[in-house]
Every structure is written in structure tokens, then in C-alpha cells.
Amino acid sequence: MSHGPVGVALVGAGNISGQYLRNLTAFPDVRVLGVADIDAERAAEVAREYDVPVSGHLGTVLAVPEVEIVVNLTIPSAHAAVALESLAAGKHVYGEKPFAMNTDDGTKITAEAANLGLRVGGAPDTFLGAGLQSTLHALRSGLIGEPVAVTAATQSLGPESWHPNPEFFYQPGGGPLFDLGPYYLTALVSLLGPVARVAADSRRAHDQRVVGSGPKAGKIFPVDVPTHVNALLDFPGTATAAATFSFDSAVNRRVIEIIGTEGALSLPDPNTFEGPLLARGLHDTDWRELPLSGTTAGRGIGVLDMARSIRAGTPHRASGDLAYHVLELMVAIADSGERSEFRPINSTLTTPEPLPAGWDPYAATLS
Structure with missing residues (x-):
């Protein structure tokens, strides 16, 4: 089993990437090793801004052996293709919402991850906030x-x-x-x-x-x-x-x-x-x-929870099952909106456990 901080690469250097990079580069239990984008120059510019060592196209960051999690921040129509290519390269995948464009693609992602013994998860991780x-x-x-x-x-x-x-x-x-x-x-x-x-x-x-x-x-x-x-x-x-x-x-x-x-x-x-x-x-x-307890660190805590769970061998909370269930809900709502009838939901999941008391994204727990 690997030890120490988990290597991460971001794919998609658009508007949302800055929020992720500000947080992930501050969490000691992850190391941001790469930034990829269809526009390699934009990827390089973002990588320089956050002192990330590798930039380029998707294949470039997938070739970095130390990258364990790919954070997929591409546009929705590219989510499934990037996720499947990343899984094929042996990487866990955490994706921005929606999980995929349709349930067929969502099923392919979850099935391929299970077949390869890899993890998938997805935004939003706001449910993990205080x-x-x-x-x-x-x-x-x-x-x-x-x-x-x-x-x-x-x-x-x-x-x-x-x-x-x-x-x-x-x-x-x-x-x-x-x-x-x-x-x-x-x-x-x-x-x-x-x-x-x-x-x-x-x-x-x-x-x-x-x-x-x-x-x-x-x-x-x-x-x-x-x-x-x-x-x-x-x-x-x-x-x-x-x-x-x-x-x-x-x-x-x-x-x-x-x-x-x-x-x-x-x-x-x-x-x-x-x-x-x-x-x-x-x-x-x-x-x-009511008083609040918990973290307000922002986007990326779902990635961090996945990283810590990989090392601990425990379930991560912003899971593929949760992201797929929400995807199926949205697809069924859209379909019902056209047909004006109730639509059954076939997927289910175990409700994520709360974060433990004192869970601190800025405390190093992986050594």
C-alpha cells in the first residue's frame, strides 16, 4: 500500500479550476502534480500560477506515475470520456458535476471503476461542509x-x-x-x-x-x-x-x-x-x-476525503454511488418533465457517514 500524500492531477483549466487549486495546494495530504487542458498553453499558465510541476494535455498528466487521482473539471459533455480514459490509465477519478451526461455513461464509469478496482466520486462536496x-x-x-x-x-x-x-x-x-x-x-x-x-x-x-x-x-x-x-x-x-x-x-x-x-x-x-x-x-x-461545526474549507474537500480514504481503505463520502444516484434523479426528472408521469429510480446507496469530529483538511494525517 502506498503511503504519504496522494498525488493529484486536474483536467480542465477553466473558471472552476482556481477554486480547486487554491484549496488542494493548501491541503498537506494531497500533492497537485499536474494540470491538463485541451488548450496546453492555458494549462501551462494555470500550472505556473499554482507552482504545479507538470502541464499539458490529458495524456501528459496520466503518464505521471505518482498521480493517483484525476480531478475531472472538463465541460459536462467531456466528463465520461475523460473519466474512462483516466480509469484505463489506472487512476482514481473525482469529477465535477454532473457525473455524466446520461445514465448509460454513468453506468460505464462505475462499472469500469469496479472492474479495475479503482474509485470514482464526484462533486458537489458541499454536503461535507459545516x-x-x-x-x-x-x-x-x-x-x-x-x-x-x-x-x-x-x-x-x-x-x-x-x-x-x-x-x-x-x-x-x-x-x-x-x-x-x-x-x-x-x-x-x-x-x-x-x-x-x-x-x-x-x-x-x-x-x-x-x-x-x-x-x-x-x-x-x-x-x-x-x-x-x-x-x-x-x-x-x-x-x-x-x-x-x-x-x-x-x-x-x-x-x-x-x-x-x-x-x-x-x-x-x-x-x-x-x-x-x-x-x-x-x-x-x-x-x-444553530451553531455550526465542521469545515468551511471549500471545493476540494471531497477529493481530500477520497485521498485519505484510499490510504485508510475506507469508503469515501462523495462517492460514485452518490453521484450516479443524483445523475439518475436528474435524468428521470428531465424525462418525467416531458412525459408528465412518475418515473422510478433504480439505483440506491448507503447514506454517507458524517465526517468525524475534528476533521481538519489542513492537518497532515498521511505520512
Whole structure:
């Protein structure tokens, strides 16, 4: 068995890579050894900025023997191909959301990893942050009794006003469901367990959108996916959730509320690692803020947990099973939105265990 920090390479040097690199280069239990991109010059520039020794195309970083985990930050349409090539090279894979574009590709990834004895996992890892970990502890303590119902919503006018290259948000694999849905669905599944069936309705307010910033400002581009989705999710033996995912809302809204038999919780934005986490009892007249415990280190803690779990021989929490289940949920919601009928969910998973008390990303534990 290998010892010491786990070697990591990032594939995809776009907007999100900076958040990962700032964190991963600060965690002593991982070593960032490579940055790859379809644009080798961009990969080299990012590698220099973060003092990463190797850069180039995917094959370049896969050839580094010390690289054990590939962090796949490519665009959604490339997720499966990069994951499969990385697995074939003998590397574990942690991917940005969504896990894949469709369940066939997701199945290929998980099956190939199992066949090769390798691990796969995926974002979001926000459920490992202090806000949602504290929510998990509150639920398990019985603070609000048994969960009965959930309301979840993420609503805005979409990312084209601020993102310089927003077109992919409106192509298959994008839209509010596949872009923001993973945060909300991963949060709910990590708290309440797997979903048995879903139903949905979907709409698209505009056939075209306009880039609002950057060098492409003013460019008109097509909208190829639904931009407003309402979904029902059945958690067997516990709550039913009503969820809205929208890029058609003039009102910005990010909310998850869990109603229980003894009270309610108002959760933090699941696209963050912090709070606030609010609680309200049956006879309370207002919400009260609960104290948080856990890490707020940010994106990359799922990679770190995978690295530490590889060395310990224990399950990692942002697992392929979790990422695949969320992918199947989104695919089924999208399909139900077209067919207006309940769709069964075939996959299941063991709900990830909470991070242990005192889990510190900045403390070296691997030697």
C-alpha cells in the first residue's frame, strides 16, 4: 500500500479550476502534480500560477506515475470520456458535476471503476461542509422529530449576465436542473437517503438568450434545454420533497426547508460550505440560528476525503454511488418533465457517514 500524500492531477483549466487549486495546494495530504487542458498553453499558465510541476494535455498528466487521482473539471459533455480514459490509465477519478451526461455513461464509469478496482466520486462536496454536516447532526439528534416534507428551490434569471461563456449552461447537460440541481439533490440525498421515484413538469421561457458580459457580450445563442423545472421526490419511509429549478425567475431564491413532526429546519444554500442553519420548534414564534461545526474549507474537500480514504481503505463520502444516484434523479426528472408521469429510480446507496469530529483538511494525517 502506498503511503504519504496522494498525488493529484486536474483536467480542465477553466473558471472552476482556481477554486480547486487554491484549496488542494493548501491541503498537506494531497500533492497537485499536474494540470491538463485541451488548450496546453492555458494549462501551462494555470500550472505556473499554482507552482504545479507538470502541464499539458490529458495524456501528459496520466503518464505521471505518482498521480493517483484525476480531478475531472472538463465541460459536462467531456466528463465520461475523460473519466474512462483516466480509469484505463489506472487512476482514481473525482469529477465535477454532473457525473455524466446520461445514465448509460454513468453506468460505464462505475462499472469500469469496479472492474479495475479503482474509485470514482464526484462533486458537489458541499454536503461535507459545516452547514450541511451540522444539518445532518441536527436531524440525527431528533431535533425536529421525523422529517415529513421538504421544500427546495433555486431560482434566478440564469448565468448569462455574469458568465463570459454561458452557452453550455443552455445545452444538454446544462440548464438549472443539471447545473444547480446536483447541489440541492445531493444535499437532500445525503440527509434523507435515496429517492424511490420522481415526477416533474418543465418549461422553457425563451428560445434564445444573450451573453451579458465579457468579449462575447451581445452574442445571441440558442436555448436547448428546459429552464424551469418543478419536481416531486419520494423518499421512502420519510419525507416527500417539492423542488424548483429555474433560470426564468426575476426573484433570486435559494432555499431548502425540512418540516418534521416536532419542528423545522431552514438549511444553508447548498452551493456553499457555511451557514446559516436555522431551526424552529412547534411552539416557537421565530427561527433561531444553530451553531455550526465542521469545515468551511471549500471545493476540494471531497477529493481530500477520497485521498485519505484510499490510504485508510475506507469508503469515501462523495462517492460514485452518490453521484450516479443524483445523475439518475436528474435524468428521470428531465424525462418525467416531458412525459408528465412518475418515473422510478433504480439505483440506491448507503447514506454517507458524517465526517468525524475534528476533521481538519489542513492537518497532515498521511505520512
